[in-house]
Amino acid sequence: MSKRKPYVRSMDGWWKKNPFFVEYVIHESTALFVLAYAVTLLVGLIRLGQGEAAWNGWLAALQSPGALVFHLALLVAIAYHAYTWFKIMPITLPPIRVGGEKLSPCAIITGGLVAAAVASLGLIVLVWRIAA
Numbered sequence: 001m002s003k004r005k006p007y008v009r010s011m012d013g014w015w016k017k018n019p020f021f022v023e024y025v026i027h028e029s030t031a032l033f034v035l036a037y038a039v040t041l042l043v044g045l046i047r048l049g050q051g052e053a054a055w056n057g058w059l060a061a062l063q064s065p066g067a068l069v070f071h072l073a074l075l076v077a078i079a080y081h082a083y084t085w086f087k088i089m090p091i092t093l094p095p096i097r098v099g100g101e102k103l104s105p106c107a108i109i110t111g112g113l114v115a116a117a118v119a120s121l122g123l124i125v126l127v128w129r130i131a132a
Contacts, residue, residue, distance in 0.1 A: 027080075027085075033081070037074050089109060
């Protein structure tokens with residue numbers, strides 16, 4: 001009797017072979033940038049609790065060129081994450097009917113992006129008025 005080795009399929013780079021999986025992996029990877037921003041805000045909250053000197057030091061650190069580049073990279077990654085999130089909404093939502101007709105995927109994506117933009121601008125205006 002001969003012993004045969006079992007067939008083991010290589011799992012290296014399986015996701016690179018299908019554009020859908022590549023986009024999915026990139027989308028999920030951008031969640032790490034969301035985590036990085038959440039940690040940045042958490043550190044700011046901790047510094048705020050430590051007193052005025054710690055808070056001012058954190059604000060000064062945010063104004064350094066490295067921090068500005070870091071935040072620009074975060075902005076790009078989070079914007080891509082948001083776009084791809086709204087892009088999958090028509091697939092994950094049940095059919096939405098308006099006036100008896102099914103809402104198009106483009107309308108769902110556009111509506112989500114517009115709602116996110118309006119909410120973001122509203123938050124910016126609110127913070128701006130509170131800070132002034």
